[in-house]
Amino acid sequence: MEVDFHHYLPLIFVLLLGLGFAGSFLLLSYTFGPKKPTASKLDVYECGVPPTGDARERFSVKFFLVAMIFLLFDVEVVFLFPWAVLLKEFKAAGTGFFAFGAMAVFLLILGLGLLYEWRRGALDWES
Amino acid sequence: MTIQSQEMLLNMGPQHPSTHGVIRFVVKTDGEVMSEAMPDVGYLHRSIEKIGEICDYNGFMPYTDRADYLSAMNANQGYAMVVEKLLGLEVPRRAEFLRVIAAEFNRIISHLLSVGALAMDVGAATPFIHALKEREKVNDLMEALCGQRLTYNYVRIGGVSYDMPPNFSERCLDFLDRFEPQWDEFERLVSANKIFIERLSKVGTISREDAIAYNLVGPNLRASGVDYDLRRDIPYSIYPELDFKVIVGHGEQGEVGDSFDRYIVRVREIRESIKILRQCFSRIPEGDILAKMPKVLKPPVGEAYVRTESSRGDMGYYLISDGSAKAFRLRIRTGSFTGMAIIQKISQGMMIADLVTLIASLDVVAPEIDR
Amino acid sequence: MLIIVLKIIIPFLVIMQLLPLLIWLERKGAAYIQDRRGPNRAAILGVRLGGVVHSLADVVKLIFKEDIFPTNANKFIYTIAPFIAMAVACVTFAVIPWASPLEWKGSAFSLQAVDLNVGILYIFAIGSMGVYGIMLAGWGSNNKYSLLGGLRASAQMISYELTLSLSVVGVLIFAGSLELNTIVQNQGSNLLSWNVIRQPLGCLLFVVSAFAETNRLPFDLPEAEAELVAGYHVEYSSLKFALFFMAEYANMIVASALIATLFFGGWQVPFVSTETLRTYAQPIAYYSVLGLGLFSVAAGWFLVRRKHKVVYHDARDYETKVLGFPALLVGLALIAGQILYGPLPLGETGSQVAAAAFQFGAFLAKILFFCWVFIWVRWTLPRFRYDQLMKLGWRVMLPLALLNVVVTAGIYLWF
Numbered sequence: 001m002e003v004d005f006h007h008y009l010p011l012i013f014v015l016l017l018g019l020g021f022a023g024s025f026l027l028l029s030y031t032f033g034p035k036k037p038t039a040s041k042l043d044v045y046e047c048g049v050p051p052t053g054d055a056r057e058r059f060s061v062k063f064f065l066v067a068m069i070f071l072l073f074d075v076e077v078v079f080l081f082p083w084a085v086l087l088k089e090f091k092a093a094g095t096g097f098f099a100f101g102a103m104a105v106f107l108l109i110l111g112l113g114l115l116y117e118w119r120r121g122a123l124d125w126e127s
Numbered sequence: 128m129t130i131q132s133q134e135m136l137l138n139m140g141p142q143h144p145s146t147h148g149v150i151r152f153v154v155k156t157d158g159e160v161m162s163e164a165m166p167d168v169g170y171l172h173r174s175i176e177k178i179g180e181i182c183d184y185n186g187f188m189p190y191t192d193r194a195d196y197l198s199a200m201n202a203n204q205g206y207a208m209v210v211e212k213l214l215g216l217e218v219p220r221r222a223e224f225l226r227v228i229a230a231e232f233n234r235i236i237s238h239l240l241s242v243g244a245l246a247m248d249v250g251a252a253t254p255f256i257h258a259l260k261e262r263e264k265v266n267d268l269m270e271a272l273c274g275q276r277l278t279y280n281y282v283r284i285g286g287v288s289y290d291m292p293p294n295f296s297e298r299c300l301d302f303l304d305r306f307e308p309q310w311d312e313f314e315r316l317v318s319a320n321k322i323f324i325e326r327l328s329k330v331g332t333i334s335r336e337d338a339i340a341y342n343l344v345g346p347n348l349r350a351s352g353v354d355y356d357l358r359r360d361i362p363y364s365i366y367p368e369l370d371f372k373v374i375v376g377h378g379e380q381g382e383v384g385d386s387f388d389r390y391i392v393r394v395r396e397i398r399e400s401i402k403i404l405r406q407c408f409s410r411i412p413e414g415d416i417l418a419k420m421p422k423v424l425k426p427p428v429g430e431a432y433v434r435t436e437s438s439r440g441d442m443g444y445y446l447i448s449d450g451s452a453k454a455f456r457l458r459i460r461t462g463s464f465t466g467m468a469i470i471q472k473i474s475q476g477m478m479i480a481d482l483v484t485l486i487a488s489l490d491v492v493a494p495e496i497d498r
Numbered sequence: 499m500l501i502i503v504l505k506i507i508i509p510f511l512v513i514m515q516l517l518p519l520l521i522w523l524e525r526k527g528a529a530y531i532q533d534r535r536g537p538n539r540a541a542i543l544g545v546r547l548g549g550v551v552h553s554l555a556d557v558v559k560l561i562f563k564e565d566i567f568p569t570n571a572n573k574f575i576y577t578i579a580p581f582i583a584m585a586v587a588c589v590t591f592a593v594i595p596w597a598s599p600l601e602w603k604g605s606a607f608s609l610q611a612v613d614l615n616v617g618i619l620y621i622f623a624i625g626s627m628g629v630y631g632i633m634l635a636g637w638g639s640n641n642k643y644s645l646l647g648g649l650r651a652s653a654q655m656i657s658y659e660l661t662l663s664l665s666v667v668g669v670l671i672f673a674g675s676l677e678l679n680t681i682v683q684n685q686g687s688n689l690l691s692w693n694v695i696r697q698p699l700g701c702l703l704f705v706v707s708a709f710a711e712t713n714r715l716p717f718d719l720p721e722a723e724a725e726l727v728a729g730y731h732v733e734y735s736s737l738k739f740a741l742f743f744m745a746e747y748a749n750m751i752v753a754s755a756l757i758a759t760l761f762f763g764g765w766q767v768p769f770v771s772t773e774t775l776r777t778y779a780q781p782i783a784y785y786s787v788l789g790l791g792l793f794s795v796a797a798g799w800f801l802v803r804r805k806h807k808v809v810y811h812d813a814r815d816y817e818t819k820v821l822g823f824p825a826l827l828v829g830l831a832l833i834a835g836q837i838l839y840g841p842l843p844l845g846e847t848g849s850q851v852a853a854a855a856f857q858f859g860a861f862l863a864k865i866l867f868f869c870w871v872f873i874w875v876r877w878t879l880p881r882f883r884y885d886q887l888m889k890l891g892w893r894v895m896l897p898l899a900l901l902n903v904v905v906t907a908g909i910y911l912w913f
Contacts, residue, residue: 010612018588022581029737033565042569048142060158070656077663084667088674096911123892125885145724159884248724250881256532480883
């Protein structure tokens, strides 16, 4: 299938517009704002006391865990999209239930994976 | 999950939106779950007790307002009572009624602020504004009574400073009639809200034993299932003549002594205060408002301790007199201070968001902690 | 070329015009929910426009505020984060169709900035870039509160993105296309065939996920002011803060537009098809202009006659007159024009444009309605806790979304 890149050209313009708009805001305050830095003004906010330690510490692995689970499921969602779009054509061609069955197996595996994570405690956030 | 990660040491406070004044909590957290939260008090210490030993008895009254500015009337009343106890003074009945009226109104607005701020800390901004709206109306009434809206300085040793202005009881009863439906509406908005209940139930549960061991007082103690109210159990003023219920937490949305119980106890105490106020207005006698007293008060040598049920619970004044015009020693015992001690114990393994809920549900008021 | 540029610029400007209006709506809506007056002080020559001027005043104020670079922050990341947040929010609108495509010389002329055949994928792809802005802001500020806010934000947004994309699958099955315009046309003008009726669960899941993706209450954990003070933008000042602030509202508009497009018939006017609109374009245009004129006259008359309770002794006393007289005159002119010249012949192109304008109005009304829902919910509900949020996302919404896919596909194939 030939991809018509002509359709995508205006996107570049949209991107430029968005970047330009956001960029102009950054420039505006940089230009017009007063510049009177003091040591305490530029200090890190930690509720008014001298900050203890740095924020650049190793943080909890649970946040990475969420990202990893997300990655697995998101890839699977990507598979669902073309299937969903083409289901109409499958139905017209009379192979609808085959397509449905295939995806049902896929979703079943996906669901089992979710269940496994659940049971393993990857979906516990209280502790 | 057995993987350990480095813990972050986070300062919550003194300049933090939900520490209700300037208190500092040093929080050890891994991102969401805390292993410990250590309260650090003292940022608001103003030596109020020491001031009590420098100025004379009548002159100290305005300072008691500042000890707990959210229920200044109760603080006034406690101090007046301890000096009267040393003097052996009889307060006119009308003055007692006026004190109770003022104190119960003060309890209402203190609880209003507490409950509203709790809702705000849980994330709902609207209930707070609605609570403050009602609070302003009570402030208007208090202003009519004594000319002040926050630090009243209304109670005098031996009575009160002003009698009721004309039409005052009609205005108050009118307000109470309007306030009750408003309060129903508030409850519909907050108490029945699913997210609100989820955020509060089983959070920061304080068991009955812990509550007694850590010396919790007032609504916090009653929320843990201890049926104890100084107004009924060590009666003072005209409370024995009044008919009111002591609200105890039942754990209706989870466990006894959780944050929801502390919330609902305050919500219902407001209704009890309304009941008390109605009775007071129907029974208030005519008469003097101030007992006859010498110009300079010189209580006999001795000591006295008086406990009153303030909005935040047991507020005690301990006074030693050496017979001069100034107190020899004065100590104030406040409810919020004892509430701080239990935070460290309860907060282990809590989430950061729950610490905020816990502080708000304990109704911690910074100036009352530090005095 | 000019047309392409115009097609991009005009919707962009519409969104940028909606932004201050939405901020005003939020503040005023919050005020009325909370029994207050809300913004009503800022004025230009005494004209306050009910407080809209406040949005303008805020922008001007923020321009002249000091741009702070905290000592410990990573300057590059700290600067680029609000930039990313705003730029992403600005480009997602590109594929949203504003009205029915015009037929011009035998070819369709779509009324959307960029006519992509993978429209919805584009929105998800670009929209998920938004998390970078918040995450980098959290990390780049080198502040613990920001870091926690950023971590929360990334965990929350990626969790709900799954449900967001899964809940659309049902819609895609019915439409058989990723193109937003096809999805809208597939729903038809009959209100009962809109996706909100065909996909009620999908709609609910999508709306909830949209709330989470835009970080609005009850999902505003990344900036939860009670716990994290302001979360990821604690350290930001002046227009850098404004960029985050505006990005939130721009995201809200895009989310509302998506909800309307995917589940509430997009630009479809309820029960009036595009053909009907085009056939009766002339009378519809005539009567709507007449109605507009009448409304303008009524509003102007109301404003001119309105008496102030307070006399300010400054320009504010003439505010209602300044607003009322032009409205009155414009209204009278519209009515007079319509009555004198009668229904103007519109022609083929004219009637199409008139129909498109009417559909655009309907779409805008839907967007504003959903924006109002966002605001309404924000000032009613408390905030979730982190574990409740994640549980809701992973244990309730995700299985429901998967179930929705299977059931929808099954029902679709059965009938």
